[in-house]
Structures are given as C-alpha cells and as structure tokens.
Amino acid sequence: xxxxxxxxxxxxxxxxxxxxxxxxxxxxxxxxxxxxxxxxxxxxxxxxxxxxxxxxxxxxxxxxxxxxxxxxxxxxxxxxxxxxxxxxxxxxxxxxxxxxxxxxxxxxxxxxxxxxxxxxxxxxxxxxxxxxxxxxxxxxxxxxxxxxxxxxxxxxxxxxxxxxxxxxxxxxxxxxxxxxxxxxxxxxxxxxxxxxxxxxxxxxxxxxxxxxxxxxxxxxxxxxxxxxxxxxxxxxxxxxxxxxxxxxxxxxxxxxxxxxxxxxxxxxxxxxxxxxxxxxxxxxxxxxxxxxxxxxxxxxxxxxxxxxxxxxxxxxxxxxxxxxxxxxxxxxxxxxxxxxxxxxxxxxxxxxxxxxxxxxxxxxxxxxxxxxxxxxxxxxxxxxxxxxxxxxxxxxxxxxxxxxxxxxxxxxxxxxxxxxxxxxxxxxxxxxxxxxxxxxxxxxxxxxxxxxxxxxxxxx
Amino acid sequence: xxxxxxxxxxxxxxxxxxxxxxxxxxxxxxxxxxxxxxxxxxxxxxxxxxxxxxxxxxxxxxxxxxxxxxxxxxxxxxxxxxxxxxxxxxxxxxxxxxxxxxxxxxxxxxxxxxxxxxxxxxxxxxxxxxxxxxxxxxxxxxxxxxxxxxxxxxxxxxxxxxxxxxxxxxxxxxxxxxxxxxxxxxxxxxxxxxxxxxxxxxxxxxxxxxxxxxxxxxxxxxxxxxxxxxxxxxxxxxxxxxxxxxxxxxxxxxxxxxxxxxxxxxxxxxxxxxxxxxxxxxxxxxxxxxxxxxxxxxxxxxxxxxxxxxxxxxxxxxxxxxxxxxxxxxxxxxxxxxxxxxxxxxxxxxxxxxxxxxxxxxxxxxxxxxxxxxxxxxxxxxxxxxxxxxxxxxxxxxxxxxxxxxxxxxxxxxxxxxxxxxxx
Numbered sequence: 001x002x003x004x005x006x007x008x009x010x011x012x013x014x015x016x017x018x019x020x021x022x023x024x025x026x027x028x029x030x031x032x033x034x035x036x037x038x039x040x041x042x043x044x045x046x047x048x049x050x051x052x053x054x055x056x057x058x059x060x061x062x063x064x065x066x067x068x069x070x071x072x073x074x075x076x077x078x079x080x081x082x083x084x085x086x087x088x089x090x091x092x093x094x095x096x097x098x099x100x101x102x103x104x105x106x107x108x109x110x111x112x113x114x115x116x117x118x119x120x121x122x123x124x125x126x127x128x129x130x131x132x133x134x135x136x137x138x139x140x141x142x143x144x145x146x147x148x149x150x151x152x153x154x155x156x157x158x159x160x161x162x163x164x165x166x167x168x169x170x171x172x173x174x175x176x177x178x179x180x181x182x183x184x185x186x187x188x189x190x191x192x193x194x195x196x197x198x199x200x201x202x203x204x205x206x207x208x209x210x211x212x213x214x215x216x217x218x219x220x221x222x223x224x225x226x227x228x229x230x231x232x233x234x235x236x237x238x239x240x241x242x243x244x245x246x247x248x249x250x251x252x253x254x255x256x257x258x259x260x261x262x263x264x265x266x267x268x269x270x271x272x273x274x275x276x277x278x279x280x281x282x283x284x285x286x287x288x289x290x291x292x293x294x295x296x297x298x299x300x301x302x303x304x305x306x307x308x309x310x311x312x313x314x315x316x317x318x319x320x321x322x323x324x325x326x327x328x329x330x331x332x333x334x335x336x337x338x339x340x341x342x343x344x345x346x347x348x349x350x351x352x353x354x355x356x357x358x359x360x361x362x363x364x365x366x367x368x369x370x371x372x373x374x375x376x377x378x379x380x381x382x383x384x385x386x387x388x389x390x391x392x393x394x395x396x397x398x399x400x401x402x403x404x405x406x407x408x409x410x411x412x413x414x415x416x417x418x419x420x421x422x423x424x425x426x427x428x429x430x431x432x433x434x435x436x437x438x439x440x441x442x443x444x445x446x447x448x449x450x451x452x453x454x455x456x457x458x459x460x
Numbered sequence: 461x462x463x464x465x466x467x468x469x470x471x472x473x474x475x476x477x478x479x480x481x482x483x484x485x486x487x488x489x490x491x492x493x494x495x496x497x498x499x500x501x502x503x504x505x506x507x508x509x510x511x512x513x514x515x516x517x518x519x520x521x522x523x524x525x526x527x528x529x530x531x532x533x534x535x536x537x538x539x540x541x542x543x544x545x546x547x548x549x550x551x552x553x554x555x556x557x558x559x560x561x562x563x564x565x566x567x568x569x570x571x572x573x574x575x576x577x578x579x580x581x582x583x584x585x586x587x588x589x590x591x592x593x594x595x596x597x598x599x600x601x602x603x604x605x606x607x608x609x610x611x612x613x614x615x616x617x618x619x620x621x622x623x624x625x626x627x628x629x630x631x632x633x634x635x636x637x638x639x640x641x642x643x644x645x646x647x648x649x650x651x652x653x654x655x656x657x658x659x660x661x662x663x664x665x666x667x668x669x670x671x672x673x674x675x676x677x678x679x680x681x682x683x684x685x686x687x688x689x690x691x692x693x694x695x696x697x698x699x700x701x702x703x704x705x706x707x708x709x710x711x712x713x714x715x716x717x718x719x720x721x722x723x724x725x726x727x728x729x730x731x732x733x734x735x736x737x738x739x740x741x742x743x744x745x746x747x748x749x750x751x752x753x754x755x756x757x758x759x760x761x762x763x764x765x766x767x768x769x770x771x772x773x774x775x776x777x778x779x780x781x782x783x784x785x786x787x788x789x790x791x792x793x794x795x796x797x798x799x800x801x802x803x804x805x806x807x808x809x810x811x812x813x814x815x816x817x818x819x820x821x822x823x824x825x826x827x828x829x830x831x832x833x834x835x836x837x838x839x840x841x842x843x844x845x846x847x848x849x850x851x852x853x854x855x856x857x858x859x860x861x862x863x864x865x866x867x868x869x870x871x872x873x874x875x876x877x878x879x880x881x882x883x884x
Contacts, residue, residue, distance in 0.1 A: 004748065007752070014758035017762045021761075021762065028567070029564050076553070078561070136628075136777045138777050
C-alpha cells in the first residue's frame, strides 16, 4: 500500500482546525459581557473606597454570577449580575447598568427580584436576551410608562398608592362598559374574548393600536373603536397589561389588597358594621360605638377580636366573620383612623342611594355602556342593524312598557332586525342577562333607564 | 515528531507501558497485526484490510461518520443530563440555564443538536450508499436489515430528543409527529396513547420520551451497532467487486487437479473471509485503516464544532398547549410524511411509511442477483437503481416542500416571501 504521507497535511490541517474551533468555543464561553461589567463595578468600588477596610473589601470582590432565586414567583433573576449597584444609593445617577434603583423599600429585591415588575428574561446573562428583546421571548422589558401595570399583578388596581395611571385605567374600564362584552375575573359578557390573561399575551403596541382601531388588527371585530385621548388609551392599555393571570403564591397574593384604612372603610361598609355599631353618633346601638375603640383597646386585642370575637370577650353577640389577615389589618387601620368624623362621608353604600343612583350602578356593573354609551346615548356601530346600523340609544325607553323593558334585559335580543335582509347578521346583539341580574337590580336599572328619557317639556 | 515517537516507544517499553499495550509500537507487518488483535479498541477491526475498502470513494466514510456522531451524541448527551430535569416545570428553565450559566453548556447543546441532525442525514446517505453499491447482496442481507433497524432507531432517537427542551418547537413537533402515528388503523390511537402517556403531550410524555431517549433507545442502538459491525466482519468485510479466484480458476480450467486431499482445504468455495482474498490486495489495518479513521474523525469534529461554535441550537418560547403555531410542523425528517398526510392521513401516516419499511426489509431477499456488488450504479442493476432513486428523490422533494414551502394552514408559500407575521 502507498505510504500514508500524502495524508499528513490533511492530518495537520484538520487537527489545527479542531484545536482552533475548541479555542473559539472556549473563548465564546469564557469571555462574557457580564464579566466586563463586573470588573468595571469592582474598579469603581475600589476607587470609591475611602477607608482601608473598604479598600480591602473592594479588592476581595469576585467576578461571579449573581442571581435571586424566587420560588414563589417561579423565576430566577440574574439581572443583578450586571446591575450590581441597585441597592447602593451611592450610585444614584450612574449610567446603566450601574445605576441605583430608588424606591425599593417596600419591594426588597430578595423577595421580588426584578422581572416580576420590569419583565424581560431573568435567567439570561446577555444583554439583549436578558432585556427580552430577542426572538421567542414573549415578555420584553416593560417600557417605564407602563410600569404601573405590574402593580396589578399583586395589587387590586384601585388600592395601590403611586399608581394613578393604573387606577385611571381601571376607572375607564368600568366607565366604558368593557365588561358588557368581555369577562374579567369570571364576570362579564360573552361577545368578546376573556381578558384574564390578555396582559401576558399582547404587547403594549398591539393593545394601544387595537383600542384605536380594532378592525385593523382583528378582522371582522365588532368592537367599537375607543374614542378617547391618547392618555386615556395608554391608561387602559396599562390596565390591560396588568391582567396577566399569573399564579402567585400566598405571600404575594395576600398583598392583593393593601391592608390600609381605605380597604378597611370599604369592608366596614360592605359587612354592614354600622348595623350594630355607631360612628360619630350614627348607626346601631347593639354594639359599642367605635369612634374611640383604638383608645380603649390595645391593637393586639382588636386584631384578636376580629379573628374571633369570643376569644377576647366571651359574652359577645358579635358573630365570627372569616376575615383574612390583611382584611383584619385593614379594618384595624380604619378604626385607628376614625376621629369622630361624620360617618355619612363614607357610608354611601348603594342601599341608601336612590333607585336611580342604584340603577346607574347596575348599568356600570354589567357594562351596558360598552354598547349603549356611557350615559345611554347609544351610537356604537353595528353593521347591518336596522336601527341606523348602530346600537340604539336608551333615551327612547319612554315608549316601552316596563314588562317589555324587562324582557329585553332578561331575554336579550339575539337577532336584531337587519337593515338589508339579505346582508350578514349584525355582529353585535343584546345578550340575555336573566340569569345574572337580580330582581332588585332589574327594578333599579329600569328606574335609571326611565330617568334617561327626556321630560315631557323637552328637558331631561 | 521524531522525539515524540521516541518518548512513546520508551514509555511503551517500560513495565507499565507493556502491561497496558501488550505490544510495543509495531515495526513489522506481523507486529501491526498483533497490535490490532491484542488491543481492545482496535480488535473490532480486521488485522488486514482490503484496498478497495480503504478507498474513500467506496464508502464515502458515511457509516463511520454516523458512528462518530453517535459517540459525540453519547458524550454530549451525558453532559447535558447533569443539568436537565424531565419535568414541564423545569425542563425549559434548564435549557435556559444550560444556555446562559452552565460552563460550555451551550456548546454541548449545540454539538448534541447538530450531531443529531447530521446523524439522521448520514445514516440515510449511508443507506443510499449501500444500496447504490449493492452492499446488501448475499451474504450481507441480514446486515442490511440491521442497518434498516439502525436507521429507524436514529429517527426515533432524534424524535424523542426533540421533545426534551419543552419549547413550542418541541411541543408541537411531537404533537404533530405522534398524530401521524395515530392515523394507523386499530392500533394507531393506542400507540399514540402509549407513547404520550395520555391523549395529549404532557408531563408523562416528557418523562417517557426522556427515558426512551437516554436509556432504552441508546442501549438498543449500541446493541444494533455492535451487531452491525460484527456482521460486517463475519460477512467478509465491506462489500467489494468479485475478483477472479486464481485457485478456483485453475481447478475449473483443469490446471490444478482436485484429486489431492490438500485441495479440500485450499479450494473452499463460498463466503469465508479467506476466499478470494489475495494477499497482495490487502494491507495491515494498522496504520492504513486506523489512520484514515482518525482523519475522518477529525473531519467530523471540524464540521460539528464549526456548526456548534457559530450557530446556536434553536429554543423557542415555552411550550404552550393553548397556542399552536401555524403551521405546526413535525421534525424535518418527518416533514415528507406530514406533507403526504396533508393529502391523505391514511397514506401519509400509515400506508407509505409501512410500505417503505417493508420494502426496505424485503429488498435483499427480492433482489438476489450477485451482479454489481461493490460498484456504484452498476449497469446490471439499472432497474433497481432507478426505482430506489425515484423513492429517494420523492422523499427529498416532499421533505423540502414540507420544510420550506408550507406556511399557515399548510398553504403554499415561497420560502423567500416574507413570512406572514401573526401579530399579538
């Protein structure tokens, strides 16, 4: 056989190629972007060190991956591998990634990490991937103008201090009657899709565009465009972004409502405490007045009393309410805030309002305004509907007897009359509310509808 | 170079060296053959090997490359196993950790991925090579069947591994792939259920595919590979053209009398490795075969490493049973079948694959003529070559269509047209 010498150059070439590729692989694996940022930080620390001890500590800083493991949030955040100074106020005003993160006292990093609020890809250690701006990562970092949306993952929208946009979004959601067609939290209509996880599925850009012109993004959508200012569209987008349906563990869910006096006040009204107790001289006489209860009783006693009244006053007739711990804290906070103020200021519960006011509340609750207009003025387009291709106003209720109004509401109008009999079915129809609305609510709603008709003399 | 050899010789000559290698670096042909026979790793080879088998053009090295890829897959696979938990809660996160924080994790995963794809390709090409050179002809019929088994094993190994990253690609490829299995009459749905451990891809599917992928199928593959290589030796080495046997010729022409008793030993007919091998056509496997194998291994490594350093294995979004991509595609090597299922579920999912498999297994028993062994596209085998080529071309065309020309709802798209982005 011929000599193998003719293969020697191939052997050398292939051997070198394998060696070179192994080195290239090693280089790619070893020299990572975050190590540079860590060296920068360590150098920065050394230059800022004033005392010998600090200098020694700075010199001892290693270059190593950092991560916050958050089993309760089902995530691992490695953001602090590069963002090393988030907890050091001395770095306020520094450029990223070495900037200080203000306002984190109530959300300590070891409990919350970063991505639960900011989104992005916590496990990643390369910039673009970590910020989630890569293919196949569905949650890129949330723009700061939408950051309040993340509050809603744990907190009820109306309770969070310092999140006015979220509260505004929630209010718009109610005012616009979105719930008439969409379900949120298991309540609402069936004409549109459920919104419980919409924030996890849709991007802010999609949502904002969709609000302005739904048909452009969803062919055949019967949702009316939102005719509001850009600021309102953003607020509503932000509220939607907060609806991610994320399953959080108890620690985080217990913060769903911040146990402050506002929540306590709502609970106080809902549970009908005023039926037995009085505040500011108004209310029931069965139980003791509560104006000064926090002066008479220790905070500890009040909390125990809420958990189980009989445990601290065996003779009591007060029933045991199954309050959650945050609710108990909220009620205690509310009692502590009482200073003999006029109880009527917070006693505006629906049962004391007029039937028309209560009916208005029912109108909002079921999202009627989503189709019939915020004040029953109608006008939402409904293609090929006989009523001028739009949903009728409710100011014409005067011509209709109560019994018909009732049947419209309870049974709905599944087949609205067509403008062109050969044309397609109008996309929006009146759903049946019979199985949802109570008799009292129905009566109140009709009172409200009657109040919308113009008075005989032409004035409403 | 010289001094390196001397160091080696010195070491091999010591007590320790001798105890390990048993023989020193061979200097004579006898020593070379001893080296092959007495070494555990080398004794799989014959001590001497035919020149025809050594020519690259005879085999294109495809069988060996497949074996090398299998070895790379075993080694990188075991490395990946250290960082992987086969559970939907962890699998995807594990992939992210392998990518971002495990040392050399991404390279290992890339090597595993690209080797797996390359292995499917090489095993297929190896099969084509064996067909086109008539390598399945007697006495190698059974080894062809073992080879068909190894081809199926390669596909199933790759397919079970496909699910493990638990991303959208994995989830829906396996959903589509097992749906194809479900089209079989009577047993289809049962097989699908057995594979998935349920009616849809879920927790138990992942565990099943994992166990199949890391234990059962590799063990079976190792067994089949051993059997395959054993039969290569026992069937008389790689197939090659018949050579006139001088002794037999002499007997037939009456030049050599057969009445002598020694003739019984000399004139054995048939397929024993000794028959027809003329000493001058063979060379010692050491170094001629071993060195070529080493070169081929280096070449395989260059390709795998090159792909792995410069192209990352894909990882899509976390598997979401509620959001099928449109279209959901099976792994590429099944896209030919998926394309067929688009026309007829029965033909694509059942009839065609079953017929192909039966045809492949029956092939050596149907085509029994000895002519054309060891020759590419032998003239005598024109019909067989044409039929096989039609099947291969059809499979390639269908696979290419399924891979590059099918878009949403399995509609036709041009690969260069911008893909319709579904906004969300």
